[in-house]
Amino acid sequence: MDQAFGDIFFLGDVLMKRFILAKSMLGMVLAASLAVSSVASADSLLVNFTADLTAATYNGPSDVSPYTPGTAVNLFAATQPDVIRADGQFYLKDWDGSDGTFTTNVTPGSRFLLHSPLIERVEIDTWRAEGPSDHGTLTGLGNAISQRKKFLLPTNSTYGSASITIANGELTDISYNLDFSQPGVPPFQGAAGNPAFSNIKFNEISLSTDNTAVFGAAQTYTIGTDDDSVVYGLNTQLSTGSFPPGVLNGTVIDTTRGMLRDEILNNIDEIGGSTPNISSDGRQNGIALSSADSPSSGPVYLQDPFLGESGTLTVFDASAITVGLDISVVPEPTTAMIAVLGSLLVVSVRRRA
Structure with missing residues (x-):
């Protein structure tokens, strides 16, 4: 037993x-x-949007207000209403298709772009062409690109905080806030070289949505198969007349995924090699150099922004997002103060150069 x-x-x-x-x-x-x-699972998510300043969301001096009859901005906006609008883009690399709120500087793979005809490069990475394109890439004035012409792409390190919300697979919210009093934020004083802004201090810029916002229906593409024409970077939906000629002459304004792939992966450089035609300063001239996803890592060539992606690219095209703008007038500085501010400005705007 x-x-x-x-x-x-x-x-x-x-x-x-x-x-x-x-x-x-x-x-x-x-x-x-x-x-x-x-x-x-290396799907990606792209949200393109246009945003509008309104009389209710403008807080600043009346003599530079787009809504005060007779001001320079008001007169220009009467013929070019897009001058008080903005282009934006939120990109999420390696999105797994889940719902949630995704925020720059917090959510891995998040990138953001915000560009205005008046303020220009609010949130953006500025890259430069190494030389003429082998693929017919043009500036905003329709001229062939040359050395140092700008490619403006979403940044993975924002000054402010941008978020999007996806619920039940649909885009339901876009928000952004930039407080200019925070350390490291450029003042943007005298933005875009516009005399009307020479003594203006930007205090805050925000984006928000209300019942007028249009989020659009999701469109899907197969990454690497039919997504070449999909926009990435500045691909303005605004009238070219709202931009200063200098911006149009020096900038590519219709950037797409296919264009970037061609310039990065299919370029013949100055010495007969195949280095990318886009770099942090446009002056590498074909020398052997590493690639990176940020020009602040420079001197570097632009790394393929879509490296490692596969599967589905989901795209939303939103409009009627609301811009909030808070500005004030600053006193005329003394000569000594101008010298000090000039030194600080050079340091603070290097990323925008």
Whole structure:
């Protein structure tokens, strides 16, 4: 009897060990499967939008207000209403399709662009062409690009905080806030070289949505197959007449994924090599150099922004987002103060150069 019980206990022990081993192996298989699934899921999300300043959301001096009859901005806006609008873009690399709120400087893979004809490069990475394009890329004036012409792309390090919200697979909110009093934020004083802004201090810029916002329906593309024409970077929806001629002459304003792939991956450089035609300063001239996703890592060539992506690209085109703008007038500085402010300005706007 004792032997029988011993055999039973021995058999139970063997079965338990086999069960534990099988469970462990199953766990390893599931973990590996999840890991593979995670790596393979490299979908991306793109939100393009245009935003509008309104009389209710403008807070500043009346003599530079777009809504005060007779001011320079008001007269210009009467013929070019897009001058008080903005282009924007929120990009999420390696999005897994989940709902949620995604925020720059917090959510991995998030990038943001905000550009205005009046203030120009609010949130943007400025890259430069190394030379003429092998693929017919043009500036905003329709001229062939040349050395140092600008490509304006979403930045992965924003001065302010931008967020989008996805619910049930649909875009439901876009928000942004930039407080100019925060450390490291450029003052943007005298923005875009506009004399009307020479003594203006920007205090805050915001974006918000209300019941007038249009979020658009999701469009999907297969990454690497039919997404070449999809916009990435500044691809303005605003009238070219709202931009200063100098901006149009020096900037590519219709950037697409295919254009960037051509300039980065299919370029013949100055010395017959194949380095990218876009770099942090446009002056590398084909020398061997690393690539990066930020010009502040420079001197570097632009890394393929879509490197490692596969699967589906989901795109929303939103409009009627509301811009809030708070500005004030600053006193005329003394000569000594001008020298000090000039030194600080040079340091603070290097990323925008």
